Amino acid sequence: MLRIPEHQVAGHYADGDKAGPLVDDRGRFYKPLQGDERGVKEVAFYESFSSNHEIPQNIRKFFPVFHGTEAIEASNGSGPQPHLVLEDVVANHQNPSVMDIKVGARTWYPQASEDYFRKCIEKDRGSTTMELGFRVSGLKVYGKGSSGIWKPGKKFVQSFTRKDVKLVLKNFVSSNLPTGSSLNPRPDCCFASTVYGGILFQLLELKKWFETQTMYHFCSSSVLLFFGQGSSLAQVKLVDFAHVIDGDGVIDHNFLGGLCSLIKHLSDILDEAGKGNE
Amino acid sequence: MLRIPEHQVAGHYADGDKAGPLVDDRGRFYKPLQGDERGVKEVAFYESFSSNHEIPQNIRKFFPVFHGTEAIEASNGSGPQPHLVLEDVVANHQNPSVMDIKVGARTWYPQASEDYFRKCIEKDRGSTTMELGFRVSGLKVYGKGSSGIWKPGKKFVQSFTRKDVKLVLKNFVSSNLPTGSSLNPRPDCCFASTVYGGILFQLLELKKWFETQTMYHFCSSSVLLFFGQGSSLAQVKLVDFAHVIDGDGVIDHNFLGGLCSLIKHLSDILDEAGKGNE
Incomplete structure (x- = not known):
């Protein structure tokens, strides 16, 4: 039984005409291949990554498991369409709180067309991407x-x-919690130490890998941060690989810089929350 | 006795009409204030930095000592002009080999004018700045x-x-050494372990600071790497602060990313040189 995922917070939703992702009860996430070269590139990344023996085990766990591609009935009823079959990363969490953060001060890549470059840089300058090195999506x-x-x-x-x-x-x-289109100016941060403590540990593992890996540059990819209610641990996953390019012997300084900025932001919250409890 | 510095490798030289830097025999470097706001901003940075008590000692040593400003006869004979008075960082080195590396995948800053932004991004995309996160100047x-x-x-x-x-x-x-406008395709790297060993140690100290400091964003600044012949140790200094802006609570992920990329490049050379000696 395929259904529309309950916990998606960013990216392409199913709406009206457009096909969106689906999930099943076995913990799989079906993502329709984007029609242009993006779909092809995302499949190519998952195929390369899943067969790459140079990925350390402690890094592989940050990526959704890849189960190939499959033609299934699209969510918009337009007939069978090719889908990426991935691990549904939040499947085991009860009421998961989820945040999608697009990492990097630049979402475009050197070989991009002038059109794509202009579209991206406008968004990067118009959002916090350029200033913070990441944006909440x-x-x-x-x-x-x-x-x-x-x-x-x-x-x-x-x-x-x-x-x-x-x-x-x-x-x-x-x-x-805030209500509606506002933020709560006095959040109690009562889960900060449990959630960000665990997340920071994982982000620091990722950071270490990004300091030396020169295989992939993750343009416009996101980290997904999530935690369930009750006892389930906070987790980090990387998602969205339609714009991953060959690192060609250079580290992904763009993703790494943004990751370090996010780490500093979360550390500051953790420090503050710690002081509040003293 | 003021004279034109022998070991400058980048930046504004004295030529014909234009005033350039001067040095004296007491180890001081006189940099003419750039006429527009850049001169004012560079002085402001040195004044802020030199009186900032939050700069750790092991970081302060990476910056030229600041001796204020002084009106002296300009190198082009155009009369007394205001100059920044700085430490001449290579003064104690015999025949110093020097490299100026502009760090960061982006040399412009959010508040820059559209003209400045366009000029910079063209250079950043046309050089290695964007791809490597730094360029040799x-x-x-x-x-x-x-x-x-x-x-x-x-x-x-x-x-x-x-x-x-x-x-x-x-x-x-x-x-x-190469000759003329070419590179030697088979460099012997015979000083790699001494020079880059020492330089890496210093760059890693800097990196650590950049992971947490949120006071300054160093747009378009350089690291100067240099070593003298004989026994003098390789050194790292940061220079060129006409485009430093307030970090405002965010780390300088742009400089940090480029620094990490440079560190990886030098580590690779060190590793290779080490293997060659086994």
Whole structure:
């Protein structure tokens, strides 16, 4: 039984005409291949990565497991379409709070067309991408117990300033949720140490790898941060690989720089939360 | 007695009409204030930095000592002009080999005018800046004993591709110098372990600071790498601060990313040289 994923927070949704991703009950995530070269490139990345023996095990766990491609009935009922078959990374989490963060101060790549370059750099300068080295692309937060869900709309998310982002990162780990298109200016950060403690440990593992890996440059990829209610641990996954290019002997300094900036932001919240508890 | 510095490899030279830097015998370097806001901004940076108590001692040593400003006779004889008075960082080195590397995948800054942005991004995409996260702006290398000097011309330096840069970084620590406008395709890297060993240690100290410092963003600044003949140790200094802006609570992910890329390049050369000696 395929259904529309409940916990997607960014990227291409199924809407009206357009096919979107699907999930099944076996923990698989079906992502329709984007029609242009992006679909082909994302498949090429997963094939390269999943067969690459130089990926350390502690790094492989940050990527969704790849189960090949499959033609299935598209979510918009337009008939069988090719889909990437991936691990549904949040499948085992109850009420997962999820945040999608696009990492890197630049989302375009050297070989991009002038059109693509112009489109991206406008977004990079218009969002926090250029200044912070990352931007929040979407999020969904569950309140304590049954206190509801906060899922800001796309337009509101796109309007986040650098100051907003600092606050959003706090709201993500707080029990006193904002309502509607606003942020809670006094988030309690009550999950900061559990959630960001675990996430920072994982981001530092990733950072270490990015300091030396010269195989892939992850343009316009995201880190997905999520944690379930109850005992499930906070996790980090990398997603969206339609613009991964060959690193060709150079580290991905763009992704690495953004990752370090995100790490510093989360460390600051952790430090502050720690001081609050003293 | 003021004279034109012998070991400058990049930046604004004295030529014809234009005033350039001067040095004296007491180890001071006089840099004419650039007429527009750049001069003002560079003075402001040195004043802020030299009185900033949050700069750790092990980081302060990477910056030229600041001795204020002084009106002195300009190098082009145009009368007394205001100059920055700085430490002449290579003064104590005999026949110093020097390389100026502009760090960061982006040399412009968010608040820059559209004109400045366009000018910079064209250079960043046309040089190795965007791809490698740094570009070589100039260098001068002394051969072993009296085997001469290699100082490639400005046009040649500006034409360096990413493959050239890898070779230039090897030529910088080799005794078999290139001649004229070419690179030696088989550099012996005989100084690699002494020079890059010492330089890497210092770059890693800097990296650590850049992972957490959120006070300054160094747009279009350079690291100067240099070593003298004989026993003098290889050194690293940061220079050129006309485009430093307030970090405002965010790390300088642009400089940090480029620095990490440079570190990886030098580590690779060190590893290769080590293997060659086994």
